[in-house]
Amino acid sequence: MCPLFPGGTVRRSPPLDKPEFKPYRLPAGGWGSALSVGNILRREGVLASGPIALSRHNKVDGYQCNSCAWVKPASPLPFEYCENGVKAVAWELTAHRCTPDFFATHTVTELLDWDDYHLEQTGRLTHPLRYDPATDKYVPVSWGHAVEEIARELRAVPDRQKGTVFYSSGRLSNEASYLYQLFARLYGNNNLPDSSNMCHETTSVALPVSIGQAVGSVSLDDFAHSDCIMFFGQNPGSNAPRMLHPLQEASRRGVPIITYNPLRERGLERFLNPQSPTEMLTGKATRISSQYHQVKAGGDLAAIAGICKAVLALHDAARARGGDAVLDEAFIHDNTHGFDAFATWLRAQDWDELERRSGLHRADMESTAHVYSHAKATIGVYGMGLTQHRAGVETVQMLVNLLLMRGNIGRSGAGICPIRGHSNVQGQRTMGITEKPELFDLDRLGQQFAFAPPREPGYNTVEACEAILRDEVSAFVMLGGNFARAIPDHGQMEPAWRRIPLTVNVITKLNRTALLPGAISYVLPVTGRLEIVETSKGQQVLSMEDTSACVHGNRGLRRPASPHLISEIRLICELAQRVLDPNPRVRWAAYSEDFAEIRREIGETLPDSFWDYERRMWEPGGFQRDLPANRREWRTESGRANFVTPTGLDEDADMPDVGHDALRLMTLRSNDQFNTTVYGYYDRFRGIKNTRKVVLMNRSDIDRRGLKIGQPVTLRTVADDGVDRKLSGLLVVAYDIPIGCIGGYYPECNVLMPIWHYAIGSKTPAAKTIPVTVHPDSDAVLAPELEYATG
Secondary structure, three states: OOOEOOOOOEOOOOOOOOOEEOOOOOOEEHHHHHHHHHHHHHHOOOOOHHHHHHOOEOOOOOEOOOOOOOOOOOOOOOOOOOHHHHHHHHHHHOOOEEOHHHHHOOOHHHHOOOOHHHHHOOOEEOOOEEEEOOOOEEEEOOHHHHHHHHHHHHHHOOOHHHHEEEEEOOOOOHHHHHHHHHHHHHHOOOOOOEHHHHOOHHHHHHHHHHHOOOOOOOOHHHHHHOOEEEEEOOOHHHHOHHHHHHHHHHHHOOOOEEEEOOOOOHHHOEEEOOOOHHHHHHOOOEEOOOEEEOOOOOOHHHHHHHHHHHHHHHHHHHHHOOOOOOOOHHHHHHHEEOHHHHHHHHHHOOHHHHHHHHOOOHHHHHHHHHHHHOOOOEEEEEOHHHHOOOOHHHHHHHHHHHHHHOOOOOOOOOEEEEOOOOOOHHHHHHOOOOOOHHHOOHHHHHHHHOOOOOOOOOOOHHHHHHHHHOOOOOEEEEEOOOHHHHOOOHHHHHHHHOOOOEEEEEEOEOOHHHHOOOOEEEEEEEOOOOEOEEEOOEEEOEEEEOOOOEEEEEOOOEOOOOOOOEOHHHHHHHHHHHHOOOOOOOOHHHHHHOHHHHHHHHHHHOOOOOOOHHHHOOOOOOEEOOOHHHHOOOOOOOOOEEOOOOOOOOOOOOOOOOOOOOEEEEEEOOOOEEOOEEOOOEEHHHOEEOOOOEEEEOHHHHHHOOOOOOOEEEEEEOOOOOOOOEEEEEEEEEOOOOOOEEEEEOOHHHHHOOOOOEOOOOOOEOOOOEEEEEEEOOOOOOOOOOOOOOO
């Protein structure tokens, strides 16, 4: 495929007909990262201008990275960015444009055959567009026409509480998020699903019960004072590469870094710092993990329980011989609730069962417990490898239990550290983007703006999908993101999506969701985070929150990609003024012109954290929101930190019992990808090039099924709901993955995940263990010229 793009230039595509599987033996970072950075700057046409923009990347008076949510430090490095951060910047600042001329020559039906990479490679959208069903094309319209028609349709929705959904992605600023939730609640509902629902909603449910706050308790400084770091289901090498710098420093101090992850991810094995001339010249890499345990997909709950059991056994043995306590008995007595019940449960657990469930040996878990029991300050890091399971909530709480056993919450160098994937997904929740009324101070919001906020729970992502399948949604407003591509059950959801009467896609580049138009469908392109927003009040600035709950200012530095773009804030304000009844307390016109007015409103709604907002967001390192657990103030029902005893050890209780035929599919992101955005076709660390149609399998599982490397196969979901979910044409790749577990790329494999397969309590899609069977494609031949040897 080599499409012709606007302007007559032919954009070079990866040779997708020649997949390569060859092990990559170099460390994370290093020359591989430098080459990747150069390639994407060149491909996006910003080889000269990109480095100028990157000089302000994650700087105090610059902009916050628009990729992951890793911490923006008070004392940034000269080049405070990583490979994925550069890809995100190049993606936004690209010189390529997707103009109305492009849509004049391509129908929506034709574009549906394009893959995610080529859709976004058309470049930045330049004009507001409306779908024309007569020609099956998007045609340009004025902003005035678009806003008026969308407002008219929103006003006409018969059931505002159930019929309209306001979705947002983690790219939104604090200011836009605050206005968006205010708009939705003044409109009459709490239907505010967001990207957090798909990844860390489990965290937002688990942590308030355990420690009384919905976010982690670790700051960047804690990494410098920790003497033990434990990783569970998180891959910094691809998902938060800047995190490798404090990990490298910790490793060089002799800090044990213990990893539990099904795949051996390169960033958790070895790192060569691209910002160190000495390392680049000598090729001397730093070992990251001191222990690496390849837990079975869905086995983390049992593994962490095993570590807890071993720690308790060490404590019992020490006390029996009159030695010092291993547990922090004073902390447990003064600060916690539920320990005795938890300890009784631990002692009753059988080691054989813990080994079977985790896929590890008892010695692995005891080895971790031994190291942990000698550490004075431990950080527990986790990602979606814990959250995206049926028992994800209990698994996160089990990790908190482990930290509480030795008092590792509210102590310097210690704490719980969920790694948020999207740059401001945590800030959105702080600003009130939540379907749960109890998570935001609606009493204060109602008093401030003189209205009665709706109190009925709204739709989260899964519930919005269920309502769409029932044809109960009349309007869906997507403020950023690629919702229809990111969600599960594509085979069921895509036809239902096209039945929605009104779909509004507020995006910067073309994606698949925009190609599933409802009866009325708009594509509304807006400015990006790195672009300057000028109003009658001058240049405006924004703010975001990182994964450590620190809030930072963001100053755009480039002119918008098109003079026809407007800011998300202006769009929200324009719609609100046309949809809602006048309210003198809500000054939409003022907010649109002066973003500082929005921050003043935020400070009034959230005074505990956002006082003196305008000044503090420019402090080096930003300002940290109030986190009560950090000072051992527990805002839980018991008034204490809670040991939560799980209901069992099975992370995925709905896995069907079909003997040895079923495998556990875990969905993965490529090194050349951010969420649904595919930057290219080279998953460097896994050695997979020029294709994403692969399934990673243990050689034993390949041999037992009589398959061959490079053979095309079909995955079929094991479910008894009468729906045939399958994905064909995946090439078998032998890989170092636990027996019984397989891996495939997100979002392509989402078609295999039922919408009802989600975490209990949080409804986060359980993407890390999908029960599937593997079947050879009968009419296919082996992929040509394959090279692969397990690395």
